Amino acid sequence: MKRYHLGGALAAFLCILPVAAGATDIGSGDYTRPINGPAELTGDITLNISGGSDAPLAALHAQAPSGAVTGSVRRLTIRADGTAAMVASRESIRLSGPVDISTTGTGANGIWAYGPGASITLGGPVAVGTAGDFSHAVFVYDTGDSDVGLDIRGPLMATTQGTRAYGIYMFGxxxxxxxxxxxxxxxxxxxxxxxxxxxxxxxGPTTIRVTDPGAYALHIQGQAPYTGTVITTRLQPGTPNPQRLDIEGPIRVYGSGNRLELDLAAGSHLNSSLLEADNAGVVNLNFYGHDAQWTTGLGSVIRNGELNLDFTGGGVWNLPVTDATRAASPSSIPALRIQSGGQFTVRGTDSLRLLPVTSLAANQSGTYLLIQSENALPADLENMHLLSGSLLYRADGLTVATVDGLPTLEALLTRLPTAQALPDVEPGINDLLPDTPDVSDDGGGNPFLALALAQHLNGLSLDEITSALEGAPALARVMPASSLSHNLETRIRQTSPVGGLRGRGPERKFTVPSATSSYDIWMSPLYLHEQESLPRSGKAPARYKADLGGILLGAGRNFGSWSLGGGLSVGGGTGSTSDGALPPTTGRIDYAGGLLYGLWQHETWSLGLEFNFLRTWNKLRQQNPVIPLRARVTVDGLTLETVAARRFAWGDWLVTPNVGLEYSHFIQRSYMVRGALNNGRDMDLFYNEPVRQGLWRTPVGLTLGRRWTPGDRWLVEPELYVRYIPVLGKTRADQRVRRADAPAIRATLAGASLDRHTLETGVGLDARHGPLRLTLSYNWQHSVHRNAHFVSGTLGRTF
Structure with a gap:
């Protein structure tokens, strides 16, 4: 059992000097004498208190029966040498505003609430740093069961340096x-x-780091009369309150009635190098997110205690696999052991991920001990989703066997050939994450580089990761950014005057050709909803969808049968991809572009030529269970298009066949995939080389329309049209990827493919009233893997 130390200040606590009976207003200034309650603090206050043989108990002190310290400060700075910084003894301190505290010396606590009725409430933010043995950043000492002795609402940054100098110390x-x-x-x-x-x-979100291997990140050891010690995220018993917890270091819960109850929100990682529950101590870990993780260290043991894990809300349990846990070893040990007096329950069947570091040779297999119990193992354990945790291994299932007469959860692990090229390690990739897309199939898959580096969970450096992976990082394809840019660019051109010819023929620009010159201006809002099924070899396809909106503004000049003009387009939207097992990749898409066009119309003939440029900015993000990833991808599209059409009268109907020739060149710029490691570092992970894609299209279409004049100078024409669009050229853009830290390690990944045949149908309405023109249209594009719905309108005027 660890001893506690109250510091030499406790003796001084019994000899408190008298203070003034009336409240004192303390304003901005630098002070070298202690401030005692009752006091009201305002402004920017700095306290510099030096210790010595006559050192006061604290720089700022509220004590009964003299009175409380309250106030709202612009900033309170306390520098204390040889004494505590802030103490409430059977009295209250209530302050709002930033507080910055630093102390030096043995037993010089930062914030200290002492005795029944004592309370300290700080609105924050609060920074506390102590340097000295037994100097705790925050110390709550026997403040009474019915009182909140400490309430720090804003962010708290607590740092200590010294022997047994705790970040938070609860006693009594x-x-x-x-x-x-x-x-x-x-x-x-x-x-x-x-x-x-x-x-x-x-x-609130909590981060804990301890640098001494013998120190605990969380340590509960309340004994009589202080049983019932609890560290929890829950404000009310039985009511979950998930928080994002990032805690590294051993955990120990010892003593009857003592409990650790943590609700881990998405993004949490409890990396306990050792976990102990003993003498009826209870540990409850509840997971509320697919990437909420617990990493268990070798030697973790439940003695006469209790461990309860609840994965019904998601979660990943990481277990180490080393030569020490191999079943063939005479001294093998499991990662977690439950002794005869211990209790162990598991609810839910989310992911159990192995962290292998073994001496297995290529193509060699081994059985490894994971969990061993002197009692029966929970039934849900065998049903958990097993992940290999490394690209160099394949995990082949969980089984319960009898080892040394005890039920033991085992896993069979196979080392993959390290000499294989990256696309050939697909089995290891599939074991790493649920249904992670292949890197060697015929396109589609997860939209992001779904990095799977379980070694990050061990806090390895990038150099160590490079060595451990032996050149085989797991990758999947990027979001089909070039495909999306292609589809978006095509739709924007449909709203231009030349685009109108593809389905509508002559006289469908804003003015009827005349001998005199005139000017056109127009605006065209548009909306695109797209759904795509991205095929994968041997698996259900991944699903991709996007919703985009924008506007095209244009102007042109007409010279008899000729028209020349241009336009600018801007807009944006969102896209996402998910295969139902992995968390979706989400993307924010913004675009801007411009076009130039020329039109010639003569009698029933029309000919159009258009040049279009479009740039899209794709901000991609994936919060996967291994490491959050993000990237910014820029795609440029250039298209040159020509369209020819002729209109025929068929009774009261107008029939317009049309044919076009288009060439598009897309450039996906190089970009970097970045990831936030578990130690908080943000690193470049993969460099993606530029991708170029050239496409030819020869659309053929037919439009059927009929004019009528409802009166009052209106000319209205509804229409129905159909188009067939074949695509030639490079329909699949593969991606070359390099390791950011080791450019020689690279792979070529199959990209998403465009379908070579697309059918488009649509309806439209064209209405003109003198110089004003209004059009509305809806069309639907369908191909083997893609469905898209497009709605647009145009409001124009001729001058």
Missing amino acids: GGEARLGETHILTRGAGSDGIYALGGTLTLN
Whole structure:
């Protein structure tokens, strides 16, 4: 059992100097004498207190019965040498505004709430740094079971340096509540949070790091009379309150009635190098997100305690696999052991991921011990989704066997050939994440580079990862950005005057040709909804969808039978892809472009020529269970198009056949895939080389329309049209990818393919009233893997 140390200040606590009876207003300024309650603080206050033989208990002190310290400060800075910074003894401190505290010296605590009725409430943000043995950043000492002795609502940054200098220290009865919290301790035996009584609630995102291997990130050890010690995320018992927790270091819960109850929100990672539950201590871990993770260290043990895991809301359980856990070893040990007095339950069957570091040779298999119990193992364990956790291995299932007379959960692991080229390690990739797309199939798949580097969970450097992977990172294809740009660019051209010829023939620009010159201006709003099925070898296709909206503004001049003009287009939207197993990749798409056109019309003949440029900016993001990924992809599209059409009268109907020839060249610019590692570092992971794609299209169409004049100078023409669009050229754009840290490691990945045949049908309405013109149209494009709906309108005027 660790000893606790209250510091030499406890003796001084019993000899408190008298203070003034009336409240004192303390305004902005630098102070070298302690501030005692009752006091009201305002402004920008700096306290510099030096210790010595006559050092006060604290730089800022509220004590009973003298009175509380309250106020709203612009900033409160406390520098204390040889004494505590802020102490409430059986009295309250209530402050709003930023607080910055630093102390030096043995037992010089940062924030200290002492005795029944004591409370400290800080609105934050709060930064506390201590340097000295037994100097705790935050200390809550026996404040009473019915009172919130500490309530820090804003972000708390607590750092300590010294022997047994805890980030948060709870002793005796009382309750503490923290909002967003970040704790770093440096020193022998300096736990992140050490609780010997009371209840501590983590009501916000929490990060804990301890640098001493012998220190605990979370340590509960309340004994009589301080049983019932609790560290929890829950504000009310039985009511989940998921928080994003990033905690690295051992965890220990010891003692009857003591409990650790954590609700892990998406993005959480509990990396406990050792977990112990003993003497009736209870650990409850509840997962609320597909990427909420717990990594268990070798030697974790449930003695006379209890471990309960709830994966019904998602989650990933990472277990180490090493030569020490191999079943063939005479001294093999499981990652987690439950002794006869221990209890172990599992609810839900989400992912169990292995973290293998073994001496297996290529094509060699081995059986490894994961969990062993002196009691029966939970039934859900065998049904969990097993992931190999590395591209160099394949995991072949979970089984329960009897080892040394005890039920033991085992996994069979096979080392893959390390000399294989990247596209050939598909089995290992598929084991890593649920239904991760192949890198060697015929296109489609996950829209992002679905990086699968489980080694990041061990905190390895990028150099170590490079060595461990031996040149075989897991990759999948990018979102079909060039495909989307192609489809969007095609639709924008449909709203231009030349685009009108493809389905509508002569006299469908804004003015009827005349001998005199005139000017046209117009605006065309548009909306595109697209759904695409991206095929994958041997698997159900991934699903892609996008919703885009924008506007085209244009102007032109007419010279008899000739028209010349141009336009600008802007817009944006969202896209996403998911295969139902992985979290979807989401993307924000923005675009801008321009076009130039020329038209010639004579009697029933029309000929158009158009040049179009479009640039799309794709911001892609994927929050996958291994590492969050993001990238920014820019795609440029250039198209030259010519259209010829002729209109025929067929009774009261107008029939317009048309034919076109188009060439498009798309350039997907080079880009970097970045990822946020578990240690907080943001790194370049993969460099994607530029991709060029050239396409020819020869659309053939037919339009059927009929004019009528409803009166009052209106001319209205509804229409129905159909087009067949064959595509020639490079319909699949493969992607060359290099490791950012090792450019020699590279692979060519199959991209999403455009269908070579597309059918388009649509309806439209054209209405003119003098110089004004209004058009509305809807069309539907269908191919083997794609459906798209497009709605547009045009409002124009001739001058």
